Amino acid sequence: MLTRYSIELNHAWCKACRICVDFCPKKVFGVNESGRAVVVNIEKCVGCTLCELWCPDFAIKVEGSEQSGEAS
Amino acid sequence: MAVHVDRYLRLHKMPHIWCPGCGNGIVLGALVRAVAELGCSRDEVVVITGIGCSARTNAIIDFNTFQTTHGRALSFATGFKLARPEMKVVVVTGDGDGLAIGGNHLIHSARRNIDITTILINNSIYGMTGGQHSPLTPAGSYATTAPYGTLEPVFDACRLVEGAGATYVARGTAYHVVLLQRLIARAISHKGFAFVEAVSQCPVGFGRRNKMRTPSEMMRWQKDHAVTVKAAAGMSREQLRGKILIGEFVNRNLPELTEVYGRLIREAQSRPGGE
Numbered sequence: 212m213l214t215r216y217s218i219e220l221n222h223a224w225c226k227a228c229r230i231c232v233d234f235c236p237k238k239v240f241g242v243n244e245s246g247r248a249v250v251v252n253i254e255k256c257v258g259c260t261l262c263e264l265w266c267p268d269f270a271i272k273v274e275g276s277e278q279s280g281e282a283s
Numbered sequence: 284m285a286v287h288v289d290r291y292l293r294l295h296k297m298p299h300i301w302c303p304g305c306g307n308g309i310v311l312g313a314l315v316r317a318v319a320e321l322g323c324s325r326d327e328v329v330v331i332t333g334i335g336c337s338a339r340t341n342a343i344i345d346f347n348t349f350q351t352t353h354g355r356a357l358s359f360a361t362g363f364k365l366a367r368p369e370m371k372v373v374v375v376t377g378d379g380d381g382l383a384i385g386g387n388h389l390i391h392s393a394r395r396n397i398d399i400t401t402i403l404i405n406n407s408i409y410g411m412t413g414g415q416h417s418p419l420t421p422a423g424s425y426a427t428t429a430p431y432g433t434l435e436p437v438f439d440a441c442r443l444v445e446g447a448g449a450t451y452v453a454r455g456t457a458y459h460v461v462l463l464q465r466l467i468a469r470a471i472s473h474k475g476f477a478f479v480e481a482v483s484q485c486p487v488g489f490g491r492r493n494k495m496r497t498p499s500e501m502m503r504w505q506k507d508h509a510v511t512v513k514a515a516a517g518m519s520r521e522q523l524r525g526k527i528l529i530g531e532f533v534n535r536n537l538p539e540l541t542e543v544y545g546r547l548i549r550e551a552q553s554r555p556g557g558e
């Protein structure tokens with residue numbers, strides 16, 4: 212399945228607060244051994260960008276577009 | 284896609300000093316995106332703060348900024364706005380900075396209806412100094428200065444500034460970040476004193492003393508206790524007990540101080556001998 216969105220995580224800024232893990236409506240995030248966010252379910256992402264708006268440390272960027280997915 | 288906030292940050296200050304899960308970063312993000320949404324250049328905006336964790340906003344945000352003394356950001360902002368009326372002036376304050384030591388400045392700025400946007404980050408506590416209670420610490424909650432729970436009732440900050448004369452008044456939360464951004468954008472566009480209370484979380488100073496162990500629990504509290512102004516219209520007083528109202532409360536047009544002041548100067552200068 213084609214992934215329409217990609218997520219860039221900046222681990223140098225992530226403080227392992229888990230807000231993205233707990234509130235992403237599609238459970239796209241998990242955590243690594245240091246507690247920092249990692250993407251585990253990118254295919255579920257609907258591109259709502261809420262994780263980016265909620266991340267208090269600006270460590271998340273949601274990229275991608277509807278077009279790249281739909282065009283295929 | 285969302286506006287990436289890092290374009291508007293002082294990158295050498297990152298990662299910022301706020302604790303994990305602190306709501307200040309969410310409010311800062313909403314402010315930056317609101318400015319971007321309005322199409323303002325960062326040079327048109329000045330962010331003025333006092334003292335507190337909330338005040339650290341302007342160490343991080345790459346706009347024109349200055350940090351002033353505790354509670355007095357609005358006084359500096361008033362002087363700045365009168366001297367440079369074309370600038371968009373935004374004050375970011377806390378519940379202690381803005382309502383305890385700075386309460387007088389807040390009500391008088393509202394009374395004057397000066398064109399300043401004030402974002403009061405309400406995290407229910409004095410975060411920076413280690414968790415003392417503030418005028419917005421809910422009665423019965425614990426603080427380092429209230430080991431048996433606070434006894435005092437709180438202000439309703441929005442009703443306070445409305446009563447004092449503010450012409451735009453709204454409340455959002457860190458959880459309701461999309462709404463918060465919209466309210467901040469409207470506040471900045473509004474001509475007159477605009478006040479946005481941003482209900483936020485201080486996991487370190489408030490949450491862990493008050494049975495909310497994680498930042499997410501605190502944001503869930505915001506989600507569960509917030510009622511929009513629209514929904515509240517159909518609810519009884521009983522149903523609204525313990526809830527926080529979110530949305531826009533006041534949006535009215537009244538003479539704005541810098542305009543009235545500018546007019547007076549022009550008039551005075553046009554009189555014989557006025558030059």
Ligand SMILES: Cc1ncc(C[n+]2csc(CCOP(=O)(O)OP(=O)(O)O)c2C)c(N)n1
Pocket residue numbers: 334335336337338353376377378379380381406408409410411412417485
């Ligand atoms: C004149 C003066 N009194 C007291 C202090 C100590 N002080 C620093 S920050 C602060 C409280 C800040 O609380 P709040 O505005 O709620 O901000 P937060 O840190 O929670 O963002 C106090 C009392 C000070 N810096 N200056």
Ligand code: SF4
Pocket residue numbers: 220224225226227228229230231232247248265266267268269270271304
């Ligand atoms: S919300 Fe941001 S800081 Fe918190 S865990 Fe997710 S990426 Fe890290």
Ligand code: SF4
Pocket residue numbers: 218234235236237238239240255256257258259260261262263273
């Ligand atoms: S964009 Fe939405 S669905 Fe995708 S990871 Fe972020 S919060 Fe989850």
Ligand code: SF4
Pocket residue numbers: 300301302304305306307336337406410411484485486487488
């Ligand atoms: S003490 Fe509270 S308000 Fe200050 S940075 Fe930490 S969590 Fe945020």
